[in-house]
Amino acid sequence: MERKGFIGGSDAVKIMNGNWYELWQIKRGIIEPEDLSHKVAVQMGIQTEDMNLGWFEKEYSKKILEKQDKYTRTYNGVPYVGTLDGVLEDTNDIVEAKHTFAHNTLDKVCDYYMAQVQLYLWLSNMDGAYMSVFFGNNRWECAYINKHDSYIGVVLDACTDFWAHVESGDEPIGHDQPIASPINQIPIDDMIKRDASADNHFTYLAQEYIEFEPAAKSFESAKKDLKAIVADNEREVYSELLTIRRDKRGALRISKRSK
Secondary structure: OOOOOOEOHHHHHHHHOOOHHHHHHHHHOOOOOOOOOOOHHHHHHHHHHHHHHHHHHHHHOOOEEOOOEEEEEEEOOEEEEEEEOEEEOOOOEEEEEEEEOOOOOHHHHHHHOHHHHHHHHHHHOOOEEEEEEEEOOOEEEEEEEEOOHHHHHHHHHHHHHHHHHHHHOOOOOOOOOOOOOOHHHOOEOOEOOOOOOOOHHHHHHHHHHHHHHHHHHHHHHHHHHHHHHOOOOOOEEEOOOEEEEEOOOOOEEEEEOOO
C-alpha cells in the first residue's frame, strides 16, 4: 500500500506513540513500508472484518452503511486520509473493527488506537465511534468512544510538527517518546480515567493496601482452616486464644477470648 504523501490513521498512532523516525523514513521514501501480506495478525484482521461488523450489527441491532469510505482533508498544510470501516445508519457514529490477541483487553485496544479513532471522527465530522473487537477466536467486546476536541488538537499539532520534518527532510531527532495528551479525559462508555499519582490520600491508602495484602490473605486462609476444624456435631471449639461457636442457623463465628 502506498503510504507516502499523506498521514493516515495508523500514522497518527505511530506519531502519538513517539515512533517518528521509521515513519519519517517511509514518508520520505528512504525505506519501503513493511510488507504486511505475510503478517498473520494483520491478515486475520482483514479477513474477519466483515464478520466483525456483522457481529456488531447483530449485537446492537444497528445497520452499518458506507463501509470502507475514504475521507480526505488538508489542515495546516498536512494532507490527511482516513478509511472508515463503517458508518451507522441514522446516527452520527462510526464503527472500527479490530482483531487482537486473546489476552488483550478492550481498554488497552481503545487506548492504543485512540489517535486513529479521533482522527477519523475529525475527518468525518462524526460524534463518536464504536470499537468492535475480536479477541483471539472466542471473545468479542465493544465500547463507545466519544469525540474529544482537545485530544484531536494534540494529535493535529503533533502531525503538523511531524509533517514539517517530512517536507524539510530534517530528521525528527528526539521524538521517541509518547506525546502527552488528555486521553484519560475521553469518555469510553461514558466513563473516564483519573491518574491519582498526586493524590496523597490515595497514595497512602494504596501503600497500606500493598503492605497489608499478604497479611489479609493469611488471615482469610487461617479463618477458613479454623472453621474447617469444627465437626458437624460440634457447637463450640475453643482454646485459650479464641472460640469458634455455631449459631442457630449453623454459621460459625470466631471471637478472640479475653485474657
